[in-house]
Structures are given as structure tokens and as C-alpha cells.
Amino acid sequence: MSFTSLHFYVFLLAILALLSVIDSNRQKKAILLLASYWFYMSWDWRFGGLLLLMTVVNFYCGRQIRFSAQPKLWLSLSLVFSLGVLGLFKYFNFFLDNLSSIAALLGMASHINILQILLPVGISFYTFQALSYTIDIYRRELEPVNALADFALFVSFFPQLVAGPIVRASYFLPQLTQMQRATAVEQRDGVLLIIRGLIKKVLLADVLALHLVDPAFANYQQQSSWLLILGLIGYSFQVYLDFSAYTDIARGCARLLGYQLPVNFNRPYLADTISNFWQRWHISMSSFFRDYLYYGLGGSKKGNVYVNLLITFVAIGVWHGAGWNFVLYGLCHGLLVALERWLREKGWLVQQTGWRWALAVGRTFMLVCLLRVMFRAEDLQQAGGYLLAIWQNTAVPFQLTAVGATALLLAVLLHGIAPRYLEQWQLRLYNWPLLVKAPALLVLLYGLIVFASAEAPFIYFQF
Incomplete structure (x- = not known):
């Protein structure tokens, strides 16, 4: 059930209509929990289990971390189980494939069979959300919740379940403690955010893919150098x-629905350093790796800070996919x-102006565009x-459709406009007037929903 499908908005309107006649916070959370599992199982019913x-x-590990005499044991169990499940579904075949390649290099016969494992959509996102709960309890930064249903709603909340943002337990769980109803201003902002998102996806991202990016990558051997460069910028x-x-x-x-989710982007292509780029790009993910992995390794205070940085960023790359291109990225x-x-x-890198x-x-x-080739390509060879x-291909004639050029220009302009001007419009x-x-x-x-292509799922679904 994609955000660009009519089915989703019928589903959303049905939930809003049902919640409008509910006065109990407990009933509201129960409805949202059922709706979230329905939403997730609409992709594949097996994902629900x-x-x-x-x-x-x-949930159980969180309680044991807080109340047992061996909190480290229960945290380890949470980490091993959660990351083990993620590794099985997302990385196990990558491991087997490389093991088979190593065996072949050594002249050994390989009879390793690749498993036909269906990657559950959004598994990387809700795995990290669940881990934020147990780790924060271990650090004494969060108390465990008493109700399994509340924790279940936090992990499965359908708006951000499939592709984020990654919401931490300390951010979302307090919002479940009392009845939350959207004010008129929040309803207005919610509708405008949905329309803004659909415009970005349907009229810009999908058009860029169809008229610039996909042609560039599908037939790069015969494309001109300039089109390939624009293909990277377009991607x-x-x-x-x-x-x-x-x-x-x-x-x-x-x-x-009456809840808040964190901002995940801050005009990342206006960053003046790569460090600043990661402070602006996929903020919920980059801050998660910073707080739970980089600081956990010692940050700049313990060990070698440069080694800690490299480990953290390799983990960020691998989080995006099982492939050596993501490792190198x-x-x-x-x-x-x-x-x-x-x-x-x-003292050689200082803040610049003008x-x-x-x-x-x-x-x-x-630099970001150049490195995107490893993000978009299927493997290192491509x-x-x-x-x-x-x-x-500098001598190959340059060809770019008017639609592709217009979409790219609009994307650049939209990204460069200050947020306050967009908010004013x-x-x-x-x-x-309401009647208009x-x-x-x-x-x-x-119109946006009808115009949307069913063959253009959101890119981060694969992660």
C-alpha cells in the first residue's frame, strides 16, 4: 500500500473518520496498532509475524535490562537478536556469495546455494527503532513502558514504518501517554506536507528518473559524457x-493523527563540507549512527577518532545495502x-562566507554526486x-529531453528556495476561501495520485 496509491488515502481517511468519534486514548492506540499491522501486512502477510x-x-529485553541484575546480558540479547534477524534477511546471501567466490579463488569446489529470502520492507528502520529503546534503557536515559501495546505501536506506527524517519523511543513514546488530537493548524500543516511530498515524488523525482537518470544508467556506454554527468546530478x-x-x-x-515526527532533511546540497552534508542528510539515520555507534566506539575521547569515523561510515554504507559498492560508498x-x-x-579548514x-x-x-554512482549502480563493475x-565519451553527441532538463532545473530551484518562502506560499x-x-x-x-506511477516505488523501500 504505497503512499502514492488511492488505496492508501482511502485507508487514511477511514482511520481519521473512526478516530474522530473516539474519546479514549486506549481505544485510539488500539485502532492505530491494528491499522499499522494491516498496513504492513498488505505488502506481505508474513511480514507481520x-x-x-x-x-x-x-520489549521483554527492555524490562529485563531495567529490573534484572544482568542488564548487559539482556542488552546483548537484544542486539544479537535484532541485528541477527537484520543480517539474516539483508546480508546472509551477500556473505554466502563472497564465501563462494573465495572458495573459487582457492581452487575449491563450491556447493553453496543462495537462499531465496524475501527482504521484509522497512526492516532496517524498525530494527533501529527497537534498538533505540533497549540501548536508551541500558544507558538510564529512558524508563521501560508498562504496556506492550504502546511499544508495539511505537515500532509499527504506519506513517514511518516502511522508510522512516527513524524515530527514537524517547521521542515518540511520551506522545502516547495522553490523548492526542490534531488542531486545525496541525491538520492544515499535515495536508500541505502530504501535497508537498506528492509533488516532489510524482512531478519531480519520478520524472527525473524516467527522462534522465534511468536512460543514463541503463545505456551509459553509448551516452555522452555530459549526459552521464547530468545523470549523476539528476540522480x-x-x-x-x-x-x-x-x-x-x-x-x-x-x-x-495528532503526533509529531522529526525533520529528516535540511537542504543537504547546500552543505559546505561532507561533514555538514551528513548533518543535513537523513538526519534521523546519521544521528542514530553518531549517538549509538560512533560514541559507543569512543567518539573523539576513546580510541582513535579516525578509526571510529571510518567504522561508523562503513556501517552507514552497509546499512544501505549488501554490496561492495555500499562498503566503498x-x-x-x-x-x-x-x-x-x-x-x-x-586550522586549515574554517567557516567560509560569500x-x-x-x-x-x-x-x-x-563530491556527493560523484560518490552517488556507487549508491545507484548495481555493483562496483557498473x-x-x-x-x-x-x-x-566526450565525443558522443549530447542529447537531453526538454522534460528531463525542466525537471532538473525545477529540482535545483526548489532545493535552493529558503523554507520561509515556501511556507509563505x-x-x-x-x-x-474554503469553497475555492x-x-x-x-x-x-x-490528480497527483492518479498521475503517480505504480512502477516507481520509493527508493528507500529497498533499505
Whole structure:
């Protein structure tokens, strides 16, 4: 049940209608819990059992961490179980494939069979959410909840279940303690967030994919160098618009239901360093790795800070997918962040203003785009072939459709506009007379849903 399907909005309206006649917080949470499992099992009914198992194990481990005499044992159990399940579904075949390759290099016959394992959608996201609960309890930063149903709703809350943002227990669980109803302002903001997300996804991200990115990567050997460069830039904007669109819709739905989800992006392509990029990009994920892995390794206070950075960024790369291209993607970003830290300590990297800032932003953006090839390519061979084609295909005629060029230009302009101007335009739209505004919003929403392509799922579903 995709956010771009009519079925989802019928589902959402049915929930909102049912909740409008409910006065009990307990009943509201029960309805949302059932709806969340229905939503998740609409992808595959078998996913529900895995989600329930992840919930029950971590709920019980959380209580044992707080009240037993061996908290470290129960935290270890939570980590081993949760990361073990994630590893089985997401990385086990990658491990078997590499084991088979090593055996072949050694001249040994390999009879290892790749398992046909269906990757549960969103497993990386709800695994990390569940772990934030047990780790925070172990650190004495959170008290365990008494009701399994509350924890189950936190793990499975359908707006952000499939592709985030990654919501921490300390952020969301307090919102479940009392009845939450959306105010008129929150309802307005929720609707506008949903429409903004659909515009990003349907009119920009999917159009960029169809008219620029997919043609560039599908036939890169015959494309011109300039088109391949624009393909990387286009993909950078596609993945940003696609993922931030999901986040906008998730936050909008949550707001309509009376809850808040964290902001996940802050115009990342205006970052002036790679370090700053990761402070702006997928904030809920990057901050999770910072707080739970980087600081857990010792951060800048214990061990070697550069080794800690490299481990953290390789983990970020691997979190995105099981492949050596993702390992290298994380390693390259880790090396760049480590280099920036070293330059900053030497006093050679300082905050820039004016045209120097603009140059720093341009440099950072081109580095991010260049490294995106490993994010988009299926493997290292395709990534290398794409970069080699950029170098070799300078004599190939340059061809770009008007639709692709327009979508890319609009994406750049949308990203560069200050948020306050977008908010002002949204407010003007919402201040239209009700008889004009309501039909206009309904027509726009329906048109976006109908125009959406069923063959263009959100990119981060695969993670």
C-alpha cells in the first residue's frame, strides 16, 4: 500500500473518520496498532509475524535490562537478536556469495546455494527503532513502558514504518501517554506536507528518473559524457526528492493523527563540507549512527577518532545495502569526513562566507554526486564502467529531453528556495476561501495520485 496509491488515502481517511468519534486514548492506540499491522501486512502477510517477534523480544529485553541484575546480558540479547534477524534477511546471501567466490579463488569446489529470502520492507528502520529503546534503557536515559501495546505501536506506527524517519523511543513514546488530537493548524500543516511530498515524488523525482537518470544508467556506454554527468546530478536530486517526499508524507499523516515526527532533511546540497552534508542528510539515520555507534566506539575521547569515523561510515554504507559498492560508498565518505576533521584541527579548514562559501558548496555537491554512482549502480563493475564512460565519451553527441532538463532545473530551484518562502506560499494557498480551497486541494491531491506511477516505488523501500 504505497503512499502514492488511492488505496492508501482511502485507508487514511477511514482511520481519521473512526478516530474522530473516539474519546479514549486506549481505544485510539488500539485502532492505530491494528491499522499499522494491516498496513504492513498488505505488502506481505508474513511480514507481520516478524514485526511482532521483533517487538516482543525487545520489549521483554527492555524490562529485563531495567529490573534484572544482568542488564548487559539482556542488552546483548537484544542486539544479537535484532541485528541477527537484520543480517539474516539483508546480508546472509551477500556473505554466502563472497564465501563462494573465495572458495573459487582457492581452487575449491563450491556447493553453496543462495537462499531465496524475501527482504521484509522497512526492516532496517524498525530494527533501529527497537534498538533505540533497549540501548536508551541500558544507558538510564529512558524508563521501560508498562504496556506492550504502546511499544508495539511505537515500532509499527504506519506513517514511518516502511522508510522512516527513524524515530527514537524517547521521542515518540511520551506522545502516547495522553490523548492526542490534531488542531486545525496541525491538520492544515499535515495536508500541505502530504501535497508537498506528492509533488516532489510524482512531478519531480519520478520524472527525473524516467527522462534522465534511468536512460543514463541503463545505456551509459553509448551516452555522452555530459549526459552521464547530468545523470549523476539528476540522480542526486532524484534520491533526495524521493526520500524527502516520503518523509513529508509520513510527517503529514502523523500530524493529522495528532503526533509529531522529526525533520529528516535540511537542504543537504547546500552543505559546505561532507561533514555538514551528513548533518543535513537523513538526519534521523546519521544521528542514530553518531549517538549509538560512533560514541559507543569512543567518539573523539576513546580510541582513535579516525578509526571510529571510518567504522561508523562503513556501517552507514552497509546499512544501505549488501554490496561492495555500499562498503566503498561508506568508506569514501568516512575518509572525507576524517580528512576534514584533520584539516580543521590544523586550522586549515574554517567557516567560509560569500563566494568562498559558494565554492565550498559547489565542491561538496560535486563530491556527493560523484560518490552517488556507487549508491545507484548495481555493483562496483557498473560503477566503474559509468565513471570510465564519463572519461571516454566526450565525443558522443549530447542529447537531453526538454522534460528531463525542466525537471532538473525545477529540482535545483526548489532545493535552493529558503523554507520561509515556501511556507509563505503554502499559507497563502491555505488562506483561500474554503469553497475555492477545498475543491482545489482535492483535485490536486487526486490528480497527483492518479498521475503517480505504480512502477516507481520509493527508493528507500529497498533499505
